[in-house]
Amino acid sequence: MDIAKLKTALAGKSGARLKLWMEICARCGLCAQGCHFFQSDPIPEHVPAYRLKPLAELLRKKGEVDEAFIQWLVDVAYGTCTMCQRCTMFCPHGISVPFLVRATRSLAVSQGLTPKGLADGLANALSIGNNLGITQDEYLETVEWQLEELQAEMPDAKAPMDKKGAEVMLTFHPRDIKFYPQNLYGYLKLYNAAGLDFTLTSETGWDSTNLGLFAGDDAGATEMCRRVVAAGENLGVRTVLTAE
Ligand code: SF4
Numbered sequence: 001m002d003i004a005k006l007k008t009a010l011a012g013k014s015g016a017r018l019k020l021w022m023e024i025c026a027r028c029g030l031c032a033q034g035c036h037f038f039q040s041d042p043i044p045e046h047v048p049a050y051r052l053k054p055l056a057e058l059l060r061k062k063g064e065v066d067e068a069f070i071q072w073l074v075d076v077a078y079g080t081c082t083m084c085q086r087c088t089m090f091c092p093h094g095i096s097v098p099f100l101v102r103a104t105r106s107l108a109v110s111q112g113l114t115p116k117g118l119a120d121g122l123a124n125a126l127s128i129g130n131n132l133g134i135t136q137d138e139y140l141e142t143v144e145w146q147l148e149e150l151q152a153e154m155p156d157a158k159a160p161m162d163k164k165g166a167e168v169m170l171t172f173h174p175r176d177i178k179f180y181p182q183n184l185y186g187y188l189k190l191y192n193a194a195g196l197d198f199t200l201t202s203e204t205g206w207d208s209t210n211l212g213l214f215a216g217d218d219a220g221a222t223e224m225c226r227r228v229v230a231a232g233e234n235l236g237v238r239t240v241l242t243a244e
């Protein structure tokens, strides 16, 4: 455990929104209605506001905590929240619990404690371009394959690649490319039927997921965003559509 890094990371958690939400949470528990963890197992630890406890304690103790505390923080921040935002819909103050969970996760990242599955996916995304490690050839072949399938149904269907000046650039969840290519078929069918002026990108910015954001890894999140923006700007599109 590196207390100095933890304190540095904690010092970054000083934004007005974070401070306000941490202070105004009334512990009323109304958010519990929205959380699928609580609905399936209604224990106090599954009330969304409980996920604020590690950050509140850390702020109160100014980073002076031990390893057992950090392990508890990791368990709370990563173990029982999918960051789905449903609880926010039930909060009378509009507090975004996942925003605060993400801030908590970034403190775990400062200790090198990103859970392995997330860390591996992010490493794939940063080194290969997407979190499932799909090669660029596999991606391009899958698009071509699904377009051919679609053209049997819609002979004029297109899947323009790197079309400059298109209105919209499509991005995909890598899962749709690797495991569910029928989803790609569906997207292409929909966009062709709608007459959308769209393009795909052959650059690494086609991955619409951002495991850096999900993991609480600020540097990784920034880089993943940068790639999507760069791909869109290179093509001169007006809009980027993300899929989930
Ligand atoms: S509903 Fe909002 S104010 Fe109430 S406990 Fe949940 S996060 Fe806090």
Ligand code: SF4
Binding pocket: 034, 035, 036, 037, 047, 048, 051, 080, 081, 082, 083, 084, 085, 086, 087, 088, 097, 098
């Ligand atoms: S964001 Fe987390 S705490 Fe809120 S409803 Fe979803 S899983 Fe539950």
